[in-house]
Amino acid sequence: xxxxxxxxxxxxxxxxxxxxxxxxxxxxxxxxxxxxxxxxxxxxxxxxxxxxxxxxxxxxxxxxxxxxxxxxxxxxxxxxxxxxxxxxxxxxxxxxxxxxxxxxxxxxxxxxxxxxxxxxxxxxxxxxxxxxxxxxxxxxxxxxxxxxxxxxxxxxxxxxxxxxxxxxxxxxxxxxxxxxxxxxxxxxxxxxxxxxxxxxxxxxxxxxxxxxxxxxxxxxxxxxx
Amino acid sequence: xxxxxxxxxxxxxxxxxxxxxxxxxxxxxxxxxxxxxxxxxxxxxxxxxxxxxxxxxxxxxxxxxxxxxxxxxxxxxxxxxxxxxxxxxxxxxxxxxxxxxxxxxxxxxxxxxxxxxxxxxxxxxxxxxxxxxxxxxxxxxxxxxxxxxxxxxxxxxxxxxxxxxxxxxxxxxxxxxxxxxxxxxxxxxxxxxxxxxxxxxxxxxxxxxxxxxxxxxxxxxxxxxxxxxxxxxxxxxxxxxxxxxxxxxxxxxxxxxxxxxxxxxxxxxxxxxxxxxxxxxxxxxxxxxxxxxxxxxxxxxxxxxxxxxxxxxxxxxxxxxxxxxxxxxxxxxxxxxxxxxxxxxxxxxxxxxxxxxxxxxxxxxxxxxxxxxxxxxxxxxxxxxxxxxxxxxxxxxxxxxxx
Numbered sequence: 001x002x003x004x005x006x007x008x009x010x011x012x013x014x015x016x017x018x019x020x021x022x023x024x025x026x027x028x029x030x031x032x033x034x035x036x037x038x039x040x041x042x043x044x045x046x047x048x049x050x051x052x053x054x055x056x057x058x059x060x061x062x063x064x065x066x067x068x069x070x071x072x073x074x075x076x077x078x079x080x081x082x083x084x085x086x087x088x089x090x091x092x093x094x095x096x097x098x099x100x101x102x103x104x105x106x107x108x109x110x111x112x113x114x115x116x117x118x119x120x121x122x123x124x125x126x127x128x129x130x131x132x133x134x135x136x137x138x139x140x141x142x143x144x145x146x147x148x149x150x151x152x153x154x155x156x157x158x159x160x161x162x163x164x165x166x167x168x169x170x171x172x173x174x175x176x177x178x179x180x181x182x183x184x185x186x187x188x189x190x191x192x193x194x195x196x197x198x199x200x201x202x203x204x205x206x207x208x209x210x211x212x213x214x215x216x217x218x219x220x221x222x223x224x225x
Numbered sequence: 226x227x228x229x230x231x232x233x234x235x236x237x238x239x240x241x242x243x244x245x246x247x248x249x250x251x252x253x254x255x256x257x258x259x260x261x262x263x264x265x266x267x268x269x270x271x272x273x274x275x276x277x278x279x280x281x282x283x284x285x286x287x288x289x290x291x292x293x294x295x296x297x298x299x300x301x302x303x304x305x306x307x308x309x310x311x312x313x314x315x316x317x318x319x320x321x322x323x324x325x326x327x328x329x330x331x332x333x334x335x336x337x338x339x340x341x342x343x344x345x346x347x348x349x350x351x352x353x354x355x356x357x358x359x360x361x362x363x364x365x366x367x368x369x370x371x372x373x374x375x376x377x378x379x380x381x382x383x384x385x386x387x388x389x390x391x392x393x394x395x396x397x398x399x400x401x402x403x404x405x406x407x408x409x410x411x412x413x414x415x416x417x418x419x420x421x422x423x424x425x426x427x428x429x430x431x432x433x434x435x436x437x438x439x440x441x442x443x444x445x446x447x448x449x450x451x452x453x454x455x456x457x458x459x460x461x462x463x464x465x466x467x468x469x470x471x472x473x474x475x476x477x478x479x480x481x482x483x484x485x486x487x488x489x490x491x492x493x494x495x496x497x498x499x500x501x502x503x504x505x506x507x508x509x510x511x512x513x514x515x516x517x518x519x520x521x522x523x524x525x526x527x528x529x530x531x532x533x534x535x536x537x538x539x540x541x542x543x544x545x546x547x548x549x550x551x552x553x554x555x556x557x558x559x560x561x562x563x564x565x566x567x568x569x570x571x572x573x574x575x576x577x578x579x580x581x582x583x584x585x586x587x588x589x590x591x592x593x594x595x596x597x598x599x600x601x602x603x604x605x606x607x608x609x610x611x612x613x614x615x616x617x618x619x620x621x622x623x624x625x626x627x628x
Contacts, residue, residue, distance in 0.1 A: 045626070054542060054622040075546050082544020093539050093625065097241045107543040109230045154543075 253565025261573025347435020538624025558609025566601025
């Protein structure tokens with residue numbers, strides 16, 4: 001499903017070159033629930049950006065469903081983000097002054113789905129995350145946990161191949177955090193591939209496999225207990 | 226479909242940022258309204274000028290005494306045309322009418338207690354054919370008036386209004402520089418000359434009376450109006466008149482003309498020359514005003530891109546291509562400038578209607594308004610493209626993590 005082969009990423013600023021990723025290699029199979037466990041400052045965000053096709057690696061190869069995407073142009077990467085990846089962010093990233101439903105439907109703006117079908121699907125997804133009554137609420141009228149549930153519904157709207165979550169519980173209280181992790185587990189049980197990038201070992205342990213990153217490399221992989 | 230959806234996103238975004246939208250629209254409204262009004266005014270002025278040129282007569286050549294580059298009529302004080310000059314011009318091929326006349330500008334005219342100043346012309350009966358203008362009431366100057374040096378006059382309608390108000394002037398006597406003249410006719414109304422002189426503030430008296438009794442110029446003639454058979458031959462005939470006058474006035478090759486000839490071509494060149502400068506200036510204002518609106522648009526849109534960096538990053542993360550972002554921001558700009566254009570043209574048309582109602586020379590023309598619409602859309606495209614491209618070129622990874 002996803003294969004990172006010796007991925008490196010360097011940033012150059014003036015004469016200064018910083019190697020953030022120094023050869024990351026791992027595989028994630030279809031239907032797996034994986035945590036990428038990386039302490040802050042070890043290239044977690046960079047890894048997430050490459051994984052989410054928001055950034056290209058400096059070297060190495062990234063196979064997504066068997067296709068090498070390291071040389072793809074911006075439009076193709078946009079297509080992959082739109083159709084294959086469902087993003088869930090730490091800060092929810094919902095559009096202000098926009099209803100929960102319209103936020104969920106945002107990725108469909110860039111597809112050919114008919115508006116009526118899209119709305120039906122959006123409402124269905126909001127219902128599945130327990131927000132049936134909040135369809136027309138604005139983000140400012142929702143709690144943090146509810147906002148993250150809207151974000152999860154948005155991540156699912158295009159039936160993506162993977163759900164990529166970046167510290168999905170980082171901004172939530174423990175109760176909401178548990179609810180959100182519960183949703184991920186349910187999605188996993190339905191056969192979805194889920195990747196959570198986190199620095200929190202407790203969150204990481206919700207997954208079935210944890211990939212530990214250290215100093216820009218994979219330190220170890222272990223099955224979560 | 227995608228295009229429509231992204232356009233709908235743009236509209237939605239406009240509605241969510243009403244103050245910003247209002248400011249952009251306002252800046253365009255002012256500019257486009259100004260453009261509409263100015264275009265209508267210049268078109269109106271052009272039409273008026275064309276009408277005045279038409280009034281001059283496409284088949285006329287004016288012969289003025291005195292050389293140099295002075296414009297306007299030649300008065301008796303500079304008169305140097307002779308009777309022989311007039312006769313020789315009359316003999317030229319293609320000349321239909323030659324009507325000599327004396328001119329004195331702004332002469333004091335009095336009737337009872339009423340006083341005014343008016344142009345006074347000494348004319349022959351041929352004046353009527355040469356100017357295509359005669360008496361609407363009463364008599365015109367006759368040959369016998371000229372032979373007998375009678376003190377009669379035909380009064381223009383501006384002068385008549387000044388002196389007589391609503392009283393019938395025919396049969397009354399007026400004093401022109403203390404010489405008494407009897408009003409025998411009222412001159413047909415004509416309006417303004419090509420350069421804007423009121424041709425109705427005019428009093429006609431017999432040519433000989435003017436020369437000998439009023440203006441003290443028995444020898445020379447101040448001006449003549451020549452009508453040619455074929456309007457397209459005006460320039461050629463003017464050239465021949467020039468040769469005749471230079472020969473008659475014994476001018477050597479190095480000496481300049483001591484007379485001036487005016488044809489309809491020259492008149493239109495002259496008027497267009499002066500009005501073109503003004504029109505150029507107006508056009509500059511008309512174009513700069515909406516451009517300022519465009520600069521305001523660009524400024525506000527650039528600020529919007531800055532404020533909405535995170536939204537742009539999010540859209541890119543969720544699959545928007547660069548072209549979608551360009552289209553979203555560009556269509557926002559165009560929606561706003563188009564709205565500004567519609568309101569601006571609306572206000573402009575209202576102002577033009579008001580001006581037309583108050584008698585100002587304006588021209589209400591559809592193409593001009595269409596042009597104003599097109600211009601407003603063009604401004605949206607031109608000034609919106611830079612912010613839109615800037616938005617599309619944002620690094621999605623950086624944009625989405627912006628605080």
